Structures are given as C-alpha cells and as structure tokens.
Amino acid sequence: MKHFRFSLSLAAALLTATVAFQPMSAARADTTLLNVSYDPTREFYKDFNAAFAAKWKADTGETVTIQTSHGGSGKQARAVIDGLDADVVTLALESDISAIVKAGNKINPDWRTKYPHNSAPYTSTIVFLVRKGNPKGIKDWGDLVKDGVEVITPNPKTSGGARWNYLAAWAWAYGQYGGDEAKIKDYIATLFQHVPVLDTGARGSTTTFAQRELGDVLLAWENEAYLSLAEFGEDKFDIVVPPQSILAEPPVAVVDANVDAKGTRKAAEAYLQYLYSEEGQTLAAKHFYRPAEPELVPADVLKKIPELKLVTIDDPIFGGWAKAQPYHFGDGGTFDQIYKPKQ
C-alpha cells in the first residue's frame, strides 16, 4: 500500500505540474497587430500589410508587424468572442462584427460610424464563375435552377460569402416574382437542391469548383472569381456577370477591448484608416475589390471592374443586417426552412 500511495502522490504532482504549465511568451517586435479576417482577403492583406508597415515605419520610425488569421467569417467572429486577441477585425459581414459587440462588448456599439462609408473601405459583389465557354449557358439567376446545372456555394450558416450569395439570389427572385415570398422561397429551395456540396467557407467552395472540378457554376465573390482566373488560367473558366447582384460591404473595426488592453490602439486605428488612403484603395482595386473611394484609384486599375445593378442590404427587400440576419440565417430562419440536406 505504501507504494500505491507513493505513485498516487507522484501522479498528483505530475498532474499539477501539467496544469500549471506556463506559456512561453512570444517575442514581440515594437508593435504587433493581429488582423482577424475572412477567407478571400488573404492576398489583398498580404500586400496591404507590407504597404502599411512601410508607411508606419516612415511616419513614426516604429516597426509594426501585422499577423493575420483567415477563415470563414462567422467562425472568425466566434474565435474573437472566445478570446482570439485580434486588434482589428476585417470580416465579410456587418452581422459578424455585431455578434462580437453583443457577446461581451469587445467592440463599441458605435463602430460603424468610426470610418467612412459605414466602415466598409471596399465592397464587392457576387458573380458567377463558369467553365470555359459557359457550356450550360448560364447568364442570370434563373439559369441556376435549370435541369442538370450544379451550383457550388458554401454554407450560409458558416460563411459570410454564402450569405451574400443567398441574399443576391433572394433579391433577384424578389424582382422576378413581385415580392411573393412563397415563390421566392420555392426558387431558393430549388437552387439549393442544385448544390452538391456545401463547404464551410468561400475558399473551400472555390477549391471544390476549380480544383476538384465539381459543379457547373460557382457563386463567388467577384475578387475570388478573378483570382481563380489568375491562379488556374484564363483558359479554364469564364466570369459571368449577371444583370443584377448584391452590394456586399465587408466592414472593418478596431477591437476596442483588446487594443486598450495591449496598448495598440494608435497603430490599429491608423491601420484601418490607411485602407481609405490612395495606396489602400488602389491595392484593394488591384485585388478586384470595389474601392469605396474610386476617385483615388488610377483609371487603368478601375476599368477592369464591370458595371451592374447592385441591391444593398439596406434595401427594403432586406431592411438591413439587423433584420436580415435573424430572418434568413437565424435558427428557424428562411434558410432553415428551405434547406433539406440531400439524402
């Protein structure tokens, strides 16, 4: 029994040692900012971070290191709520930032007024990426539900981009069926019956479409569609711009609680402000975002961006994110009503 007690106390000592295991603190440069963003912004922020770091060094003499984390917008908001130490969030949806505001006030409720254009420095829209030559003849939203057309879009529950896809389709159907909600839902339900795979994020869907070669049409962020052309070759896909789509305004915000705790507010605010500068706007346009202030951007960069009718989230069809989010994507919302996983 003596030895039993010995080993038990040894075990207890070890467990205590394990629990008390201390973190090694990461070596920090002068200032380190963490930008928690969503999937398709990787390439843009890679360039933008370098530009901002150079600018900050020139202005203040300080070295700033910007770390980034990318993932599905909803998932990223969840991580910030759970304690991911973001200085700034640059997410796909206003409602994802609102979720952080509601779950513990890490961001002040007036965040939308802190930067111009409702804190959306760049916008985007949803377009169709189809296989080269558009063999299924997809031109508009109505073509997506034709027989034999397979549509690739991520899951609106986890992906910000997918919610824009969903709402863009909804807006088209609203016009098509004169606002008859039963008919709109019918169209959306049929649309999702044409979806063979629901990925969790926009990037996953792009990979499914471009790399695994599933589906006939990818509902994609405009920038993501152009990026696919650049990555996989223009001989593989065509971009189809439908006559009407939705204006997506991916917003940015400083995470007040975190920057105040870390003392990084000055750099974090300057970082977001720089998105509105000539260089920030031009970089955004180069990465196929629609700059909020196009007059700052050289004309040859701008002309690549096609014109189409864009419905905003504040249109009476939706009534703003505060209304649209629970109505369409909350538990029991329209998506839950129409979506039945295929057997």
Place this chain on the structure above:
Amino acid sequence: MAHDLSQSEPIGNVWNPATTESRTARYVLIAITLVFLGLFLFMPLVSVFVEAFRKGPAEFFAALVEPDAKAAIRLTLLVAATAVPLNLIFGVVAAWTIAKFEFKGKAFLTTLIDLPFSVSPVISGLVYVLLFSSHSVLGPWLKSHGIEVLFAVPGIVLATMFVTFPFVARELIPLMQHQGTTDEEAALSLGANGWQTFWHVTLPNIKWGLLYGVLLCNARAMGEFGAVSVVSGHIRGLTNTMPLHVEILYNEYNFVAAFAVASLLALLALVTLVLKTLLELRYGAELRAAGGH
C-alpha cells in the same frame, strides 16, 4: 490418381505446410494485399512527393525556409517536445497504477484513459475552448495574470496532449499486466525501495514497449489536425502547426508549398516508422521475450 495428386499437393508444399490453400489462392491474396496497400497507402504518399517537387527542388526548399513555414515547423517540434515527455511520464504512472495495484474504480480509470481515442478531435479542441474562452471562469482569470492559453501555444500543447494521452499508457498496461508483480515483489523483499524497484526492475522490463508507445505518441502529436485547428486561432507564424500550415497553403492555391510542407511531415512520420522497424529488427527477440509486440 488425379484425386490423390490434388490431396497431396498441400502436404508436399514445404513453404507453408500450416495452410491448406492452393498456391493460386495464396498468390491472389498476396496480390490483393499489395494492390490495396499500393493504391491506398503508397500511391498517395508518392503523389505528395511528386506534387512537392513539381516545380523543382528550388521551389521545394524555398517553401520550407519561408518564415511562416519555419515558424510552423518550430512550433510542431516544440509541441511534440513538450507533449510527448509529459505523456510519457503520465503514461508510465497510469500504467503502473493500473497494472500493479488493485483499487476501486480501476475499470473506470482504464476507460477514462481511452476517452481521447473515442471522442472526435474536434470535441477535444472544443473542450479547451469551453474551459479557457473569455466567457469561461478560468480564461479571464488566467489572462489577467498574463497567461494566454486559448489561441496560443499552451492551448495547442494541451489539445495535443489530450489527443495523444492514451498512446503510452495503452501500450504499457497490457505489457505490465502480463508481467505481473512478482519481479517487483522480489525486489521489495530484497530491500529495494519503491523508486529503486521502478528504476532497476520495472523500467528495464517495459523499455521496448515504452519506446514503441513514445514513437506512436510522437507521430500523432506532430500530425494532429482537428483538435489543434479548433484551439489554434490560425495566426500565421505564431500558432500554425505544420498540418495547419499545409491547409492554409493549399487554400491559397500554393500547391507546391503545401505539398512540400506535407512531404516534410510525411518524412517525419516515415522516420518514426523506420525507427520502429529498426527497433523490431534489432531487438525483436528481446521484445518478444519481454512479452511485447
């Protein structure tokens, strides 16, 4: 006569007299096994390396010395170097407790050790999110003392430890149970104390099983994706382990770099396997004598 011949055929087979299958059946079985292994194990492994070298060795090595990749490799090694020794100690203690002593709740403890094997790694990660998130009791308290667990290295180490918990213990428990307590009792009756008994009697008996468990534990610790993904926060150059880095690179259409890092990871696993095979070849007799595998 023909009847007699077919009867005597297996008996006349000097290669494997224990089986009665015809030569054809044996070759078919061997062929099926080889084809299966080739298709499902060997081909994917080879394709990882082929893909990694698609644009030549320069690109391959560039992908490995890139700062984020180096950080991911460092982190993976650090996590394994922390989690494996801790689990080694825990595994020995747990196996010792379970194999050598009788006490109430032993069956329960044995089941508990198996828990990480039976739950999904995602759950293993979420457990730590619940424990250490800013809405938990522990999270804010630790943070106010300057300790970050979730979305930082300690969280990754904890999640890895949880997932690799059972490897050493599972390897040792049957071995120790099989060996019984007679050696230890002899040592004790000759006047050795508990520590001496462990060091000079128990440890030499279990060393090969222990090494085997550590190798498996290490392989999993370096390769774990699910649980680590949940607690990592995916900050580049800081909290991305090699498996997570592979996913990120792949999602950035950076296929060569993704497969380069993946092949390094596969290489680490292969080294583990080779070590294990060498051990078995070199010490096979001893392993069997010790009642190991």
